[in-house]
Amino acid sequence: xxxxxxxxxxxxxxxxxxxxxxxxxxxxxxxxxxxxxxxxxxxxxxxxxxxxxxxxxxxxxxxxxxxxxxxxxxxxxxxxxxxxxxxxxxxxxxxxxxxxxxxxxxxxxxxxxxxxxxxxxxxxx
Amino acid sequence: xxxxxxxxxxxxxxxxxxxxxxxxxxxxxxxxxxxxxxxxxxxxxxxxxxxxxxxxxxxxxxxxxxxxxxxxxxxxxxxxxxxxxxxxxxxxxxxxxxxxxxxxxxxxxxxxxxxxxxxxxxxxxxxxxxxxxxxxxxxxxxxxxxxxxxxxxxxxxxxxxxxxxxxxxxxxxxxxxxxxxxxxxxxxxxx
Numbered sequence: 001x002x003x004x005x006x007x008x009x010x011x012x013x014x015x016x017x018x019x020x021x022x023x024x025x026x027x028x029x030x031x032x033x034x035x036x037x038x039x040x041x042x043x044x045x046x047x048x049x050x051x052x053x054x055x056x057x058x059x060x061x062x063x064x065x066x067x068x069x070x071x072x073x074x075x076x077x078x079x080x081x082x083x084x085x086x087x088x089x090x091x092x093x094x095x096x097x098x099x100x101x102x103x104x105x106x107x108x109x110x111x112x113x114x115x116x117x118x119x120x121x122x123x124x125x
Numbered sequence: 126x127x128x129x130x131x132x133x134x135x136x137x138x139x140x141x142x143x144x145x146x147x148x149x150x151x152x153x154x155x156x157x158x159x160x161x162x163x164x165x166x167x168x169x170x171x172x173x174x175x176x177x178x179x180x181x182x183x184x185x186x187x188x189x190x191x192x193x194x195x196x197x198x199x200x201x202x203x204x205x206x207x208x209x210x211x212x213x214x215x216x217x218x219x220x221x222x223x224x225x226x227x228x229x230x231x232x233x234x235x236x237x238x239x240x241x242x243x244x245x246x247x248x249x250x251x252x253x254x255x256x257x258x259x260x261x262x263x264x265x266x267x268x269x270x271x272x273x274x275x276x277x278x279x280x281x282x283x284x285x286x287x288x289x290x291x292x293x294x295x296x297x298x299x300x301x302x303x304x305x306x307x308x309x310x311x312x313x314x315x316x
Binding site: 072081 | 134135136137138139140165166167168169190195197198200201204205206207227229295296299300302303306307309310314
């Protein structure tokens with residue numbers, strides 16, 4: 001019986017448990033080479049890295065076709081954020097992905113930004 | 126490859142936190158306002174050790190994997206709002222600085238049947254100076270309290286808004302977001 005709910009069913013086999021251990025995907029590494037946060041933005045550069053991408057890197061790259069966040073890539077890969085950051089930082093190292101760290105303090109302390117958000121939310125009503 | 130910074134075509138991601146006790150409706154709230162189905166991610170967070178086993182002068186930290194549900198609202202080409210539901214089953218989530226760092230504001234969902242569940246969130250956002258509103262999620266069969274009664278029960282400052290909402294309803298939940306941003310604008314202007 002799957003005790004972890006339907007959201008996790010791709011991660012788990014009823015009999016075998018977790019199908020691929022997360023750090024297998026990252027080849028045992030636990031630290032990304034580029035500092036990334038959940039809300040770092042990533043996008044594919046269009047440059048193909050030299051050599052053949054493994055399936056996990058290829059899947060991660062495939063999710064960066066338009067600008068997105070580390071959090072979304074992690075969720076869609078169904079991998080922990082820390083492993084996803086390693087995959088994405090590899091892609092940054094290989095020139096296949098551009099990344100930008102969030103600087104939300106600069107934005108959220110800006111009254112003009114708050115007004116923009118307010119107007120956008122009011123349009124949704 | 127160096128990181129880009131500044132006006133490079135990347136939108137800025139802004140973080141809002143949806144906090145409150147376990148089962149209060151955080152993920153429901155995120156789902157009601159998000160333009161995407163709520164997604165789940167697991168992040169490794171650092172927590173200072175708590176409890177009785179602390180040795181004097183020794184700061185002990187440990188890492189814990191927590192699952193967070195989140196949603197997205199595109200504001201413009203330059204700004205995207207991300208709403209993170211804080212993990213409610215963990216009593217000590219408020220110790221995880223990483224979760225709150227850079228958050229522009231927070232919504233504390235409250236269930237009047239278990240009002241004490243939201244005390245830690247209120248304490249935390251007050252101590253960190255993160256602007257927040259209290260959103261009382263109206264469950265069927267709960268009695269309504271007057272805002273003043275709730276305010277004194279929560280020992281809230283007079284300028285923290287208290288709103289009622291139905292976390293399942295898009296308009297209602299979106300209205301809470303609007304209330305929060307209003308509050309952030311007015312409290313900033315008063316400073």
